[in-house]
Amino acid sequence: MRRVLATLAVLFAAGTALAHGPTPQKIDQTITIRATPDAVWKVVGPFGGLGAWHPDVAKVEVTGGDGAGAVRKVTLKRGGTLVEGLDEWKGAERTYSYRLSDPDLDALPVSSYSATVTVTSDGEGAKVAWMGRFYRGDTGNEPPENLNDEAGKEAMNRYFAEGLKGLKAKLESGPQR
Amino acid sequence: MRVSRRLIGVVSLALAAGPAAAAGAVWVASQQGARATRIERPDGAPAASVPVAPSPAVVAAGPGGRLYLSHPDGKAVTVIAADGASRHWPVPGQPFGLAADPDGRFLYVGDWSGNRVLRLSAETGAVEGEVAVGRDPAGLTLGADGRLYVAEREGRSVGVIDTARMARIAGIPVGDGPFALAYDPVRDRVYVANVRSNDLSVIDAGALKPVATVPVGASPYSVAISPDGRRVVVTNQHAGTVSIVDAEALSVAATVPVGRYPEGVAILGGRAYVANWFSDDVSVIDLATLKEMGRIPVAEGPRTLVANQPALGEAGR
Numbered sequence: 001m002r003r004v005l006a007t008l009a010v011l012f013a014a015g016t017a018l019a020h021g022p023t024p025q026k027i028d029q030t031i032t033i034r035a036t037p038d039a040v041w042k043v044v045g046p047f048g049g050l051g052a053w054h055p056d057v058a059k060v061e062v063t064g065g066d067g068a069g070a071v072r073k074v075t076l077k078r079g080g081t082l083v084e085g086l087d088e089w090k091g092a093e094r095t096y097s098y099r100l101s102d103p104d105l106d107a108l109p110v111s112s113y114s115a116t117v118t119v120t121s122d123g124e125g126a127k128v129a130w131m132g133r134f135y136r137g138d139t140g141n142e143p144p145e146n147l148n149d150e151a152g153k154e155a156m157n158r159y160f161a162e163g164l165k166g167l168k169a170k171l172e173s174g175p176q177r
Numbered sequence: 178m179r180v181s182r183r184l185i186g187v188v189s190l191a192l193a194a195g196p197a198a199a200a201g202a203v204w205v206a207s208q209q210g211a212r213a214t215r216i217e218r219p220d221g222a223p224a225a226s227v228p229v230a231p232s233p234a235v236v237a238a239g240p241g242g243r244l245y246l247s248h249p250d251g252k253a254v255t256v257i258a259a260d261g262a263s264r265h266w267p268v269p270g271q272p273f274g275l276a277a278d279p280d281g282r283f284l285y286v287g288d289w290s291g292n293r294v295l296r297l298s299a300e301t302g303a304v305e306g307e308v309a310v311g312r313d314p315a316g317l318t319l320g321a322d323g324r325l326y327v328a329e330r331e332g333r334s335v336g337v338i339d340t341a342r343m344a345r346i347a348g349i350p351v352g353d354g355p356f357a358l359a360y361d362p363v364r365d366r367v368y369v370a371n372v373r374s375n376d377l378s379v380i381d382a383g384a385l386k387p388v389a390t391v392p393v394g395a396s397p398y399s400v401a402i403s404p405d406g407r408r409v410v411v412t413n414q415h416a417g418t419v420s421i422v423d424a425e426a427l428s429v430a431a432t433v434p435v436g437r438y439p440e441g442v443a444i445l446g447g448r449a450y451v452a453n454w455f456s457d458d459v460s461v462i463d464l465a466t467l468k469e470m471g472r473i474p475v476a477e478g479p480r481t482l483v484a485n486q487p488a489l490g491e492a493g494r
């Protein structure tokens with residue numbers, strides 16, 4: 001019995017490769033866009049539509065549409081794949097929240113994150129907030145330089161900023177302003 | 178939600194006041210702000226704030242108004258004594274979860290990456306014992322009969338330690354990603370927040386068996402129980418809400434929106450205090466009306482809270 005339990009424990013442990021560390025970090029990026037909140041949400045809202053606006057993204061495969069539990073597999077142009085699960089999608093409030101399912105240190109040097117995208121009105125335009133919480137790539141006490149908190153912050157901030165810039169460019173360059 | 182002006186009026190004074198002045202208060206550990214902040218009951222009284230070493234994660238209360246804070250990245254525990262004097266204990270590994278025994282003899286410390294729980298002398302901070310536990314020990318809580326419960330995050334289990342022998346006597350299967358737990362002496366239960374399966378496991382501490390699973394919100398991250406055992410308050414970190422569970426019915430009585438990334442929760446005087454990690458404030462929830470009463474700004478990155486019960490002679494203050 002004891003051996004069966006031990007085996008089960010090992011199997012369970014092997015099933016989850018996630019390494020959550022003890023010290024999380026913030027990411028908080030916003031951008032204003034000259035378009036209505038509805039027009040912005042139409043582009044940024046679909047969970048599987050990331051490839052249409054994020055310049056770093058080569059391909060997105062989505063299962064489950066915009067329902068909680070949906071999964072998107074994001075392949076980046078520079079290499080690496082992010083598998084992300086949708087926690088909550090609220091069209092009426094123009095917001096959705098998701099989290100990383102499987103880390104890929106080649107894609108982003110972080111071991112886990114969760115994030116929320118929200119569109120609100122801002123004067124005559126819209127404001128998009130993309131905020132989240134992540135753990136560095138190596139959650140041990142002596143992380144190498146490429147997997148420490150600073151490396152994670154730089155990569156996550158860059159990824160969010162590039163995405164928002166791409167979204168703005170796409171929406172503001174359209175035929176109707 | 179209109180924020181109460183009286184609550185906003187709470188001022189963060191950089192007093193050197195220690196926990197002794199804080200009987201019947203809630204203390205919050207701010208990660209980026211590197212402070213322990215005292216919050217009086219929300220009656221407009223000022224709070225005090227004590228600087229600590231960088232990136233405190235968990236704050237726990239010992240007897241006599243003593244406070245402990247863990248520093249996983251700094252391999253240390255800060256001790257703030259009742260007179261306000263603070264000490265810095267080096268601790269091996271990645272100290273995260275804390276539980277102080279009510280006799281004031283020991284402090285139990287989870288070593289996150291070392292998969293063990295250490296027993297420190299509460300007098301000197303010296304490591305006096307250790308026990309191997311499941312992977313990524315997160316929350317710790319003491320129950321009856323000298324038992325220590327450990328949320329083994331990657332083990333999907335709660336480890337049960339007999340502290341007299343420092344032996345792991347059982348591993349109880351729970352949901353996915355057990356992160357935080359709390360012991361209820363009224364029903365002799367342990368409630369466990371499973372961060373990945375978005376539910377609360379209920380353990381019968383006498384039988385050491387899971388008896389129920391209650392679905393809550395996204396990423397349940399902390400648990401507190403009202404002293405009468407009726408209400409179990411769970412923060413849903415990713416949803417920005419708090420689930421208030423009826424312990425009798427084992428169902429969610431209310432879901433209350435709070436700040437962004439709510440993490441720790443503590444209960445004092447019929448109110449739940451919630452650390453909103455991302456929005457740098459503490460939500461105060463009235464457990465009678467099940468409504469948020471207001472938010473108290475604190476130093477950046479409030480992660481965990483602890484209710485420090487009134488010391489003897491101060492209960493009627």
